[in-house]
Amino acid sequence: MIPSDHPRYRSLVARERLARYAAEGIVSLEGLSAHGRGEAFDYLLGEKTTESALFAEKIASALLLCAKSPVISVNGNTAALAADLIKDLQEKSRARVEVNLFHRTGERMEKITRLLNDHGVRVETGNAERLLPLSHDRAFCLRSGIFAADVILVPLEDGDRCQALRGMGKTVITIDLNPLSRTARSASLTIVDELTRALPNITSFCSILGRQEAELLSITVPGNRFLADAREQMKQVLSHALD
Amino acid sequence: MIPSDHPRYRSLVARERLARYAAEGIVSLEGLSAHGRGEAFDYLLGEKTTESALFAEKIASALLLCAKSPVISVNGNTAALAADLIKDLQEKSRARVEVNLFHRTGERMEKITRLLNDHGVRVETGNAERLLPLSHDRAFCLRSGIFAADVILVPLEDGDRCQALRGMGKTVITIDLNPLSRTARSASLTIVDELTRALPNITSFCSILGRQEAELLSITVPGNRFLADAREQMKQVLSHALD
Numbered sequence: 001m002i003p004s005d006h007p008r009y010r011s012l013v014a015r016e017r018l019a020r021y022a023a024e025g026i027v028s029l030e031g032l033s034a035h036g037r038g039e040a041f042d043y044l045l046g047e048k049t050t051e052s053a054l055f056a057e058k059i060a061s062a063l064l065l066c067a068k069s070p071v072i073s074v075n076g077n078t079a080a081l082a083a084d085l086i087k088d089l090q091e092k093s094r095a096r097v098e099v100n101l102f103h104r105t106g107e108r109m110e111k112i113t114r115l116l117n118d119h120g121v122r123v124e125t126g127n128a129e130r131l132l133p134l135s136h137d138r139a140f141c142l143r144s145g146i147f148a149a150d151v152i153l154v155p156l157e158d159g160d161r162c163q164a165l166r167g168m169g170k171t172v173i174t175i176d177l178n179p180l181s182r183t184a185r186s187a188s189l190t191i192v193d194e195l196t197r198a199l200p201n202i203t204s205f206c207s208i209l210g211r212q213e214a215e216l217l218s219i220t221v222p223g224n225r226f227l228a229d230a231r232e233q234m235k236q237v238l239s240h241a242l243d
Numbered sequence: 244m245i246p247s248d249h250p251r252y253r254s255l256v257a258r259e260r261l262a263r264y265a266a267e268g269i270v271s272l273e274g275l276s277a278h279g280r281g282e283a284f285d286y287l288l289g290e291k292t293t294e295s296a297l298f299a300e301k302i303a304s305a306l307l308l309c310a311k312s313p314v315i316s317v318n319g320n321t322a323a324l325a326a327d328l329i330k331d332l333q334e335k336s337r338a339r340v341e342v343n344l345f346h347r348t349g350e351r352m353e354k355i356t357r358l359l360n361d362h363g364v365r366v367e368t369g370n371a372e373r374l375l376p377l378s379h380d381r382a383f384c385l386r387s388g389i390f391a392a393d394v395i396l397v398p399l400e401d402g403d404r405c406q407a408l409r410g411m412g413k414t415v416i417t418i419d420l421n422p423l424s425r426t427a428r429s430a431s432l433t434i435v436d437e438l439t440r441a442l443p444n445i446t447s448f449c450s451i452l453g454r455q456e457a458e459l460l461s462i463t464v465p466g467n468r469f470l471a472d473a474r475e476q477m478k479q480v481l482s483h484a485l486d
Binding site: 023034035036039040041231237238239 | 258261262265266272273275276277278279280281282283284286287421423474477478480481482484
């Protein structure tokens with residue numbers, strides 16, 4: 001057990017949880033190193049939601065609320081870290097939830113779907129088809145889910161798939177701690193924040209935002225500003241963290 | 244197979260190799276996320292050896308050459324990524340090599356020792372004793388190895404152990420991509436560079452450096468300068484990477 005007063009409690013619990021889910025086959029080994037990369041960038045962000053990221057989260061909820069067919073795309077790391085938070089967001093945003101894996105096997109799809117179901121998430125099921133212009137298994141998605149969606153929230157997405165979805169004319173919202181990544185740069189809206197901090201904020205805004213404000217916010221996405229803000233914040237931490 | 248002309252070839256090969264060694268029980272699951280953190284910082288470093296880091300590597304070899312009893316402390320990630328490079332460095336520096344693990348089990352100690360032996364590394368063996376002022380199994384080391392050493396090269400060390408070794412009056416050289424980490428800040432000399440780039444450089448300097456120059460360099464370690472240089476380089480990458 002990690003003592004709850006440990007200064008690195010939150011980070012250590014997340015790491016331990018991912019290692020446990022990796023042993024169960026829910027998180028891929030590559031997912032563990034991806035998480036480590038996120039931890040490093042979060043460290044440089046000061047491990048807190050910046051004012052800029054909070055505004056991005058507000059716009060994200062506006063986009064979800066105003067969407068015709070919103071979908072949340074969930075991978076192994078997201079399911080392991082945030083199944084309960086996805087359930088809350090699904091309730092408030094009325095989005096469909098689809099499991100979509102980089103390292104896709106039938107067994108992992110099942111395990112992750114079961115984990116989400118156990119936390120009260122309603123997961124889209126059906127026959128996945130090769131509907132995205134990508135090589136390999138990353139082309140798979142559901143016709144009624146991601147393929148039909150106009151707005152997709154894809155936390156921790158890979159760069160190729162993000163670009164492919166954008167190329168299909170979809171609004172892609174991503175949560176990515178690396179403001180330099182291809183995903184961060186190609187999404188319609190990038191939230192540079194840690195997953196389990198970002199999701200509850202988006203959910204809260206879904207309850208608070210009125211229709212008019214949501215419509216206004218959803219047409220004024222200030223794209224790159226959030227990336228520039230995050231880079232600036234990281235430079236500040238590098239300059240002053242230890243002074 | 245990862246194509247050798249892939250722009251991320253080096254990084255992808257390292258990641259794949261670590262995942263494979265994790266499946267074999269040589270690399271710990273925590274070691275995978277630690278590697279991910281390193282990857283993120285290396286990305287911000289531009290994934291190259293800076294002039295400043297190269298100078299730190301020169302000083303490291305001077306410290307090893309002038310030591311009475313130099314030891315290289317090897318963990319799972321280091322063995323997985325650089326067994327052959329450790330062999331070369333051992334040859335040129337005449338340092339002892341001791342396996343020292345954060346997640347220590349008899350089985351992992353054996354597997355890692357065998358991996359190193361297979362690559363021609365001569366590994367110190369014997370009865371490890373609780374000789375370091377640390378709780379848990381991290382206190383273990385060999386009386387003839389780390390305990391007796393005056394200079395220790397510990398790539399990818401944890402912060403507590405680094406501080407404990409310093410407290411025992413030892414000169415600790417670490418290779419750590421995170422210039423903000425406790426290890427980086429508490430070592431006698433921190434090389435902010437990627438392991439498989441740093442080790443061959445240290446080995447080369449061991450061949451090149453004359454006795455007089457080595458002695459001069461070994462008494463003029465400019466401690467924190469290397470950390471400040473690395474932080475500055477990362478700020479530059481954050482400012483200009485995408486411009």
